[in-house]
Amino acid sequence: MTDSLCEKKVKVNLGERSYDVLIGHSMLNEAGARIKSIISAERAFIVSNPIVLKLYGDKFCHNLKSAGFDLTVLEVPDGERHKSLETARKLYDRLIEKNATRFDVVIALGGGVIGDLSGFVAATYMRGMPFVQVPTTLLAQIDSSVGGKVAVNHPKAKNLIGCFYQPKLVLADVDVLKTLPERELKAGLAEAIKCGFLDSDDFISFLEEYVEEILAIKEDALIELVKRCCEFKARVVETDEKDLGRRAILNYGHTIGHAIEAVTDYKKYLHGEAVAMGMVCAARIAHKLGLTEEDLVNRHRYILRRAGLPISAPPFDPEDLKKHLLLDKKKRGGKFTFVLLRGIGEPSIESVSYDIIAESLKLCR
Ligand code: NAD
Numbered sequence: 001m002t003d004s005l006c007e008k009k010v011k012v013n014l015g016e017r018s019y020d021v022l023i024g025h026s027m028l029n030e031a032g033a034r035i036k037s038i039i040s041a042e043r044a045f046i047v048s049n050p051i052v053l054k055l056y057g058d059k060f061c062h063n064l065k066s067a068g069f070d071l072t073v074l075e076v077p078d079g080e081r082h083k084s085l086e087t088a089r090k091l092y093d094r095l096i097e098k099n100a101t102r103f104d105v106v107i108a109l110g111g112g113v114i115g116d117l118s119g120f121v122a123a124t125y126m127r128g129m130p131f132v133q134v135p136t137t138l139l140a141q142i143d144s145s146v147g148g149k150v151a152v153n154h155p156k157a158k159n160l161i162g163c164f165y166q167p168k169l170v171l172a173d174v175d176v177l178k179t180l181p182e183r184e185l186k187a188g189l190a191e192a193i194k195c196g197f198l199d200s201d202d203f204i205s206f207l208e209e210y211v212e213e214i215l216a217i218k219e220d221a222l223i224e225l226v227k228r229c230c231e232f233k234a235r236v237v238e239t240d241e242k243d244l245g246r247r248a249i250l251n252y253g254h255t256i257g258h259a260i261e262a263v264t265d266y267k268k269y270l271h272g273e274a275v276a277m278g279m280v281c282a283a284r285i286a287h288k289l290g291l292t293e294e295d296l297v298n299r300h301r302y303i304l305r306r307a308g309l310p311i312s313a314p315p316f317d318p319e320d321l322k323k324h325l326l327l328d329k330k331k332r333g334g335k336f337t338f339v340l341l342r343g344i345g346e347p348s349i350e351s352v353s354y355d356i357i358a359e360s361l362k363l364c365r
């Protein structure tokens, strides 16, 4: 098989659970052969939603059939609220109805919602079916398709029911990002910028140079971006697959980000937008604590603003925000715990007093 459409390959090294993330363009046109080359299954169950199927379903299915797969498409409704046990149960019903076995393969074609949901079903149906991720949002290509966290939501909390289940292969085709709503692209870019700050000055300089090209969906810039993010995430996951230590750094910007999402009723901001504001606040906290220079705050504001992301926290009732931060504190053993940066590429996990958080937040508004 030609390597021409796959421009970059990132290997996730996890012993017998190792796999490749292949990044390129027009990759939906060679997906069948790629999957066949590593999985001996004859039947494939594609999980997707109406939006993605309308855009890419025909092309993708045609390619998989040409590679010899006997296909079943399992369509689930679009949206985070369908990442649920109820939708998982419906998927199990369809798999049972079709006599699916552990020798078939589940393929997720969609964003993070589809990837998390179908990964969870693949992990649990008959104690595990082979699973392939074909992520179609920037967020899914740079983050959720890599690392093996699969889950569904519970009415009480997101991602509460889940496990670690690595895919056999990830195929990231940047061409599909051309149809992604701009706001979703920018929200994914926020998480990519997060990777940059956690990783290195070189990564942030790359973003500063190419952010406009990324927003204009220039193929080369996107391929390089997805590769850098996946390399970074792979290195973190390889050292802490089960999220017991270092993997927590991936929550950079998330403590305040989650609180902002909560005080605005999960309606005003996409997750990535809240994380953007959360990172600026975290940089301010690090500066207030004397861990880092003000320049770090300015680098955050500069790149996030150019990426079209919000950098100032919205007006909110401080008591409301405190309530959400206290909930988070309870979950983390009674401390306000933050991932902070001592410099670019130097994350550390710190306990912070509520007064420092409140003072820093004032500066972010
Ligand atoms: P999403 O899956 O809801 O996709 C966003 C929207 O874009 C949806 O309406 C979707 O139908 C549409 N879409 C997808 N691909 C498209 C395309 N190519 N063109 C046009 N429209 C397209 O959202 P997301 O941001 O991709 O993922 C969010 C989910 O990911 C959350 O459930 C979150 O918990 C999860 N997540 C998981 C991990 C992990 O490690 N497993 C990490 C981060 C986030």
Ligand code: GLY
Residues within 6 Å of the ligand: 143, 147, 149, 243, 247, 250, 251
């Ligand atoms: N997105 C956070 C993680 O994969 O751990």
